[in-house]
Amino acid sequence: MSQMMSQRSEAEEAKPVLTASVHDVRYFVALLRGINIANRASVTLTREGGMTVTVEEGRTLLATSYIYPDHFDSWEYNLEPTRVLSSQQSSLSKDSEPDSDSTSFEIPLGTLIECLNIFGTATFSSATAGSKSKKWRRGEHDDASDDDAGGRQRSRAPSNAPNNSRIEQYFGGGGHGKRTSMRLSYGGPGYPLTLLLAEDSTGPTTTCEISTFDPEPNIELPFDGDRTVLKIIFKSSSWLREALSELDPSCDKITFVSNPADEARRAQRAAPAKPLFRIQASGSFGSTEMDYPNDREVLETFECTHAISVSYRFGHISKTLRALQSSTKTSLRIEEEGLLSLQFLVPVPKPRGGMSDSFIEFRCLALDEGGD
C-alpha cells in the first residue's frame, strides 16, 4: 500500500497502462461471475487479446475468462517499454506468458464484482432471460421433430423454462432499463484498478480503487489437442446445464462415460449398455445416471476415439454452473490423461453492433482412481 502511494505521485502525468469504458457492464460482469470460484484472480492484459482473467481452485481447477477489446466501447492499452523493464520483468516469473506485450496483476475478484454491481443493475434482468429461453425453446422444438432418444431432456425442458426465467426476473434487480456504465483504468504495477461507475447522468457516481497485487503463477494445465479422446459440442448449453443442475449437491463424484459412436448400444440380455455419453454422479445418498442421445440437435459434434470413463470432484464441476448460465454453446473435451476442458461460448454484443464471441474455459484434473 505504501509503495502504491509513493508511486502514484511521481507518475501522475504518465499515461495509464489501460483505459477502457463500456456503457453496460452486464456482459463484463457475466464473464467475471462465471469464474467467481475463488477470490484471488489473476488478470493479464494484452494489446490484442484484451483481458484474460484466471482463477484456480485447489490446484485442480483452473477457470479462465477471455474478455476481448471489442467488448468495450473504448479500449486503450499502452505499455511503455521502460516500465516493462523496470518493474515488470522482476515481478513476473518465468512461468508467465512469454509475451512481452502483456501486463499481469492479481485482484480480489469478489470485490470487483461487488463494486461493479454497486447500483444493483449489473446482472441480467428479465429482458435477456426472455431471449435466452426463446433460444432454448427453439432447440427443444427441433428436437421434438427428431427421433425418440431426446425424450428425457425434452420432457424436462419445458417445465423448467418458465420457472427459470421467473427466477431470473425476480433476481433481475432494478432492471427498468437502467444500466451501469463503467470507465476503467489501470496505471501499471503497484497501482490500483480504478473504476468509475454511473447509472445515469442525474444519479450518483461511484469511484472505486481496488488494490492489485503482484501476480503469482497459476497452475498450468496445458491441454494437448492431439491427445483428445473425447470431444463433444453441446448444441445448446442448456443440455449440460440441465443435467448438472439436476444432480444433488450432496454428490461427491461425477463421472463422464463415453464410447465411440459405432460401439455404443443399449443394454441387451448378456451385454451391459455401452452408452454414447453418460453422466454419472454418486454420493452418500445414491447415484444418478443420465444418457445423452446420438442426436445432432443435442450433441452437435461427437468424437470419441476409444471408450473412457473419467471421474471428477462434483464440487469442482458444479462450479461451472454459473458460467453455463450465461453461455449458449458448450464444448467438452477430455484428454488421454483425463484432463477435462470445458469451454462455454458467451456471445457479447459489440458496442457498434454485431456480436462478438467470448468464452469462459474451465480445466479440471481427473480424480486419481488407480482403477482405470
Next chain:
Amino acid sequence: MRFRATVENVPIFFRIIQAVEKLQKKCIIKFTETEMHIICNDDANEGGTQVWSVVKIDSIFTSYRIQSNANNQITMTISTEALLSALKSSSSSAASSTIAAAILPTYDADEVVMKLAKKNDHAVLSFEMFGMSRTGRRVRVAHDVRIDVMRPADVEKLREPLCPEPDVHILLPPLQKLRTIVERLRPLSDVMAIQVNGNGKLQVSISTDTVKLETRWTGCPNPPIAREGQAQDGEGGNSHDALEKPDPEKMFSVLVSIRSFLKFLNSHVVSTTTIACICQNHCAILYVYIGEVADAGGVLTFYIPTVLDGDD
C-alpha cells in the same frame, strides 16, 4: 389507568414498527394525549443506534382516550415482534410484501381497537379486530401483546441523546436507492464514512486494504439549518443558501457502522423524505418523515454514533 383507541391507519403504524423491529427486540412506547413516542434506546443493540420518534395521534388513531395519574401519559415496554404480528394480522394491506399478504389474513378488518387490559394479572395491549371473512361471515380476532408499564420515575430518566449543533443538513436520496448501494458495501467493509457538505454533495465511502470505494451524489438540497422540524419543503431544490455557512464546500464526515446504517435504511418502508444531519466525528442524526412533509404525521429520529477509528 385507561387507554383505548381505534387504529385507523394500520399500514402506517405497521411500517413504523417494522422499521424499528430490526433494531431492537423491545421498544418503549409512550402515549400522551396528543402524541405517540416510540423509543429504542437500548445500549445492547448494534452500534448504539437510538431511535426517538414522535407520531401525531391524529395520523394513526381515532376515538383516542387516555387517562392516567402520570399526567395522562402511559409508557410501556413492548416486544416489537409481537406488536408487529398483531398489526399484520389486522390488515392485508399492512403487510407490504406480497408473500405476507398471501399467507396472512383471509379477512380484512373493518375496525381495529387497541386497548389496555389486564389478563392473568399482567398488563396487555389488546388488539381487537372486527371484519368480514371471505365467505361473508363476521369475524372477531383478538391479539394480546404483553407489556410492562413503566413507572413514572423511570420514564423521567429517559433522555434523548445530547448532540452538538449539527454541522450540516442534507436531504437524502430515496432510501431504497441508498440501501442498494450500502448493501453492496457490507461484504466489503464494516465501517463507512458519510460525508456531506453545504453545497448539496453527499458521499458514502469505504476504505479497506483491498478497496477504496466512494459513491457521490450532487445536488441534494440542503434544508435551512434553523428549525429542522418544519422548515423543509419536500421539493426544495433552491435552498442552497451559503449565507449561514462560511464554506459550503467543506465536507463534514462521520464514520458509522454499516450494519447500523442498514438498520436505519429499513425505515425506507415509511419514508418519503429523510434529512440527514452530520455532527462531525460525533454522530449522524437522521430524520425520517412519516407521510408528506407538509402535514408530517410524525418523524422517526435515528441517532447513529460515530465509530471510533483506531487508525486515525
